[in-house]
Amino acid sequence: MTTPIPATPAPGPRAADSAILAARDAGFAYRGAPPVLHGVSLDITAGRSLGLVGESGAGKTTVLRLLLGLTRPTSGRILFDGDELRLRDREQMRRFRRGVQSVFQDPYSSLDPRQRVSGIVAEPLRSLGLSRPVARGEEDPRVAAALEAVGLPADAARRYPHEFSGGQRQRIAIARATVCEPRVLLADEPVSALDVTTRVRIVDLLIELKETRGLTIAMVSHDLSVVAALCERTAVLEHGRVVEQGDTASVLGSPSHPYSRRLIASVPRLPSPKSP
Amino acid sequence: MNARDPRALDVNGLTIRTDQGRTLVSDLSFSINAGSRLGLVGESGSGKSLTALAVLGLLPPGMNASGSIVLREAPDAPGTEVIGATEQRLTGLRGRAATVVFQEPLTALDPLMRIGGQLAEPLRRWRGLRGPALRRAVAEALEQVRLPDPDRITRAYPHEISGGQRQRVALAMALACDPALLIADEPTTALDVTVQSEVLALLDGLVAQRGMALLFVSHDLAVVSSVTDHVLVLKDGAAVESGSVDDIVRRPQHPYTRDLVDSARHLESALERIVR
Numbered sequence: 064m065t066t067p068i069p070a071t072p073a074p075g076p077r078a079a080d081s082a083i084l085a086a087r088d089a090g091f092a093y094r095g096a097p098p099v100l101h102g103v104s105l106d107i108t109a110g111r112s113l114g115l116v117g118e119s120g121a122g123k124t125t126v127l128r129l130l131l132g133l134t135r136p137t138s139g140r141i142l143f144d145g146d147e148l149r150l151r152d153r154e155q156m157r158r159f160r161r162g163v164q165s166v167f168q169d170p171y172s173s174l175d176p177r178q179r180v181s182g183i184v185a186e187p188l189r190s191l192g193l194s195r196p197v198a199r200g201e202e203d204p205r206v207a208a209a210l211e212a213v214g215l216p217a218d219a220a221r222r223y224p225h226e227f228s229g230g231q232r233q234r235i236a237i238a239r240a241t242v243c244e245p246r247v248l249l250a251d252e253p254v255s256a257l258d259v260t261t262r263v264r265i266v267d268l269l270i271e272l273k274e275t276r277g278l279t280i281a282m283v284s285h286d287l288s289v290v291a292a293l294c295e296r297t298a299v300l301e302h303g304r305v306v307e308q309g310d311t312a313s314v315l316g317s318p319s320h321p322y323s324r325r326l327i328a329s330v331p332r333l334p335s336p337k338s339p
Numbered sequence: 340m341n342a343r344d345p346r347a348l349d350v351n352g353l354t355i356r357t358d359q360g361r362t363l364v365s366d367l368s369f370s371i372n373a374g375s376r377l378g379l380v381g382e383s384g385s386g387k388s389l390t391a392l393a394v395l396g397l398l399p400p401g402m403n404a405s406g407s408i409v410l411r412e413a414p415d416a417p418g419t420e421v422i423g424a425t426e427q428r429l430t431g432l433r434g435r436a437a438t439v440v441f442q443e444p445l446t447a448l449d450p451l452m453r454i455g456g457q458l459a460e461p462l463r464r465w466r467g468l469r470g471p472a473l474r475r476a477v478a479e480a481l482e483q484v485r486l487p488d489p490d491r492i493t494r495a496y497p498h499e500i501s502g503g504q505r506q507r508v509a510l511a512m513a514l515a516c517d518p519a520l521l522i523a524d525e526p527t528t529a530l531d532v533t534v535q536s537e538v539l540a541l542l543d544g545l546v547a548q549r550g551m552a553l554l555f556v557s558h559d560l561a562v563v564s565s566v567t568d569h570v571l572v573l574k575d576g577a578a579v580e581s582g583s584v585d586d587i588v589r590r591p592q593h594p595y596t597r598d599l600v601d602s603a604r605h606l607e608s609a610l611e612r613i614v615r
Contacts, residue, residue, distance in 0.1 A: 118531040119502070229383075258382035258558065263602040285532060292609035316613040327614055329536040331561040333603055334588050 081145060082106040083247055083279065084130055084163060089139035091125055100125055100303045102139065107247055112273065112280040114290030114311065116326065117300035123283040124251055126300070130281060131165055131249050132156065161191050164240035168252035170232035174224040180235055181206050181220035187243045209242040210235075212275075213268060230261035234268065241272060248272075250282040254289055266292050287330050291315055299323045343414045345372040347520045347552035348394065348437070352406035355389050355398065355576070363402065364389055364576040373414055373519060376546065376553040378563035378584070380599070381573035387556045390573075391524045394554070395439055396421050396429040410436040412519045434461055438513040442525035444505035447512070448497040454481075454508055455493035461515040480511040485541060503534035507541070514545060521546060524556040539566055560603050564588055572596050 084107040092098035100122045107113050107130070115123045128134050129141055132148055141148040143159050150156065164187065167173045174183055184206045188194050197203055202220060210219050213234040224232055233253065240248055253269070254262045266289055272278045273293070284290050290297055291311060298308035299320060307320040318324045348371045355364040364386040371377045381387045393404045409418040410432055419432055441447055449457055458477045462468045468476050481489040484507040497505055506526060513521060523542065527535040543566050546553045557563045563570060564584045571581040572595065580593040591597040 118533065259560075259606070260382065260598055260602045263605050266606065286606075287532075288606040288608075288610040291613055292606070312613050315610065325533050329532040330610070331532075331536070331539075331559065331565055332607060333561045333600070334564055334585065336589060336604070 082108050082142065083144060084281070085142040086126065086129060086136075087140045087142060089126075089129055089136040089141060091122075091129060091134070092137045098137070098303065100129075100136075103300075103303075103305055104139075105130075105298055105305065105308070107279060107281045109246065109279055110277065111296050112282070112294040114294035114297045115281070115283045115300060116285065116287060116290055116297060118326075119285075120302075121300040122303040123300055125303075127249055127251050127281070127283050131163065132159060157191060160187070161193075161243055162245050163247045163249060164243065164245040165249040165251075166233070166236050166240050166253045167250075168256050170229050170236055170256065173236055174232055176224055178223075179220065180210070180215075180222055180224065180227075183224070183235060184209055184220070184239045184242055186239060191243055193243060205242055206238075209238040212241065212272070213238045214264075228261075230257055230265060233257060233261075233265055237265075237268065237272070241276065241278065244276065246277075246279060248278055248280050250280060252283055252285065255284065255286060262289075269293055287315060287327065299326065344411060344418065345414050346370045346409070346418075347373045347411055348554065349409040349411075349418065350390075350394070350407070351409075353390065353393060353408060354405050355386065355393055355402055356405075358401050358403070362576060364393070366406070367573075367576075367578055369571055369578075369581065371520065371552045371554060373552050374550045376555060376567040376569065378567035378570040379554060379556045379573060380558070380560055380563050380570055382558055382599075384575065385573040386576035387558075387573050388524055389576075391439065391522050391554065391556050394421065394520075394522060395433055395437055396424060396426075397439075410520065412436045434465055434516040435518055437520040437522060438516070438518040439522040439524060440506070440509050440513050440526045442528050444502065444509040444529075445497060447509045448505060450497055452496070453493065454495050454497065454500070458493075458508065458512055458515065461512060465516040476515075480515055481508075483514070483545070484508070484511045486511075501534075503530055503538060506530060506534075506538055510538075510542065510545070514549070517549065518551065520552040520554065522554045522556070525558070526555075527562065528557070528559070535562070542566060560588065560599060561607075572599065 086103050086105045089103045090098050091100040103126055115126060117123050129136050132150055135150060181202050185203055195203060206220060215234050254265050257265060280293055294311050297311040297314040298305050301322045307314055307323050315327055318327055351368050353364060353367040356362050367390060379387045392398050394408055398404060404422050408421040410421060411418040412435055455477050458480055459473055462473055462476045477493060478489050481492055486492050486504060486507050492500060527538050530538060555563055555567050568584055570584055570587045572579050574595050580596045587596060588600060591600050
């Protein structure tokens with residue numbers, strides 16, 4: 064419990080790292096309104112998780128929505144495996160959904176209250192056409208494996224979301240997002256609705272999934288500690304522009320943009336453990 | 340005739356139950372002297388916000404408090420018992436003996452009323468100000484919470500200003516009648532970190548300047564330790580440990596407090612490694 068979370072290691076030499084997901088000069092505007100994103104270019108490459116930080120209204124969630132294919136950029140492009148993401152191309156979208164899954168902030172509104180956990184977690188398998196026939200009354204072993212991987216008890220599959228605490232619900236959401244073995248997990252503030260003791264456990268779980276499954280995370284977070292624990296790279300957004308991006312150690316350790324500096328200086332810290 | 344009593348708030352054996360008989364807060368005792376600051380720390384469901392509401396006689400219907408809560412406007416004033424007090428008596432206490440700033444300033448502000456009008460209300464009611472004197476007092480109140488361009492803010496509706504500005508307005512309203520005790524319930528949780536640090540600094544300065552007592556309720560130990568000098572840790576409605584910030588953070592005794600501190604440090608550790 065007290066072992067510190069290791070800062071994400073400095074990356075080694077990068078081998079042919081073409082981005083799984085990328086934004087190229089992407090801009091976004093709501094109809095008839097001034098743009099909320101300007102020329103955003105970001106790469107999500109395997110093994111190099113990305114943290115998006117910035118104030119509310121900076122455009123973090125909008126970037127995530129573009130990367131998730133929920134909206135189309137009004138200028139520029141979103142690339143998946145080097146191809147432009149075409150929201151109407153069903154075949155490409157199926158590959159995309161298989162490779163890119165998501166987790167949201169609120170574990171209460173993101174789970175269907177009327178479905179059993181087994182049904183919720185199996186959903187991506189069903190909708191992606193990956194279901195395998197199983198005997199009546201049995202369930203897909205991948206569902207049990209996903210639940211086990213997130214540390215939920217074996218009987219969780221038969222229960223309903225309301226029977227679980229916030230932290231456990233977030234585990235269910237992570238199990239659902241990882242059941243089809245995606246390469247990228249897009250997460251919008253995945254731990255900020257959780258109590259601190261629970262937050263630590265979910266961060267540890269995500270670290271474990273990165274290590275054991277080779278999962279790459281792209282995450283919006285206002286909590287820089289969480290970004291430092293999970294992300295090799297960090298991009299700082301301000302007023303819809305990426306003002307700084309690079310290795311987390313250098314962006315958070317020696318920020319060059321004044322806004323990044325202000326952001327890092329504002330993080331509340333506990334008094335040091337040693338007496339003065 | 341009254342002996343001087345330094346306690347602005349004296350809570351004794353406070354127990355909060357639902358009408359169905361469930362105990363939400365049990366046998367809680369603490370006091371805050373004029374000019375002192377106490378942090379109430381706990382995770383969701385610990386009863387920290389209910390305790391804050393009970394102090395102002397604002398418990399929601401279906402809950403009732405027993406024990407004793409005494410508010411004192413000045414060290415030489417007689418104390419007033421909150422539990423069992425009539426609504427009229429409570430209205431007299433709120434604003435002068437104690438006021439509150441909540442997490443979400445939008446809930447404290449009337450969406451259909453300009454900021455100036457809302458700020459004027461307590462000043463008119465409690466300080467009997469009218470006309471130019473009232474306008475001057477409103478402008479002063481806004482300046483005091485360092486809102487830029489007070490003329491514009493006075494005429495603005497709550498939705499026309501930012502979250503940080505709203506929280507400053509809520510703080511200005513809370514301070515309008517020079518309360519003996521300020522209760523701040525997660526006052527910066529909804530704000531961005533950079534805004535959070537500004538609002539905390541402002542709160543810190545104003546409380547010191549006016550010699551107010553402060554009850555600061557938060558789930559965030561780092562935030563609490565930056566503004567208070569004593570901490571009371573709550574779990575499931577009961578006090579588990581109390582002491583100076585220094586003792587609680589550096590030498591926690593109770594296993595639950597240790598878990599809280601360790602979790603916070605665990606999360607901080609990844610950032611600490613990068614940011615010296």
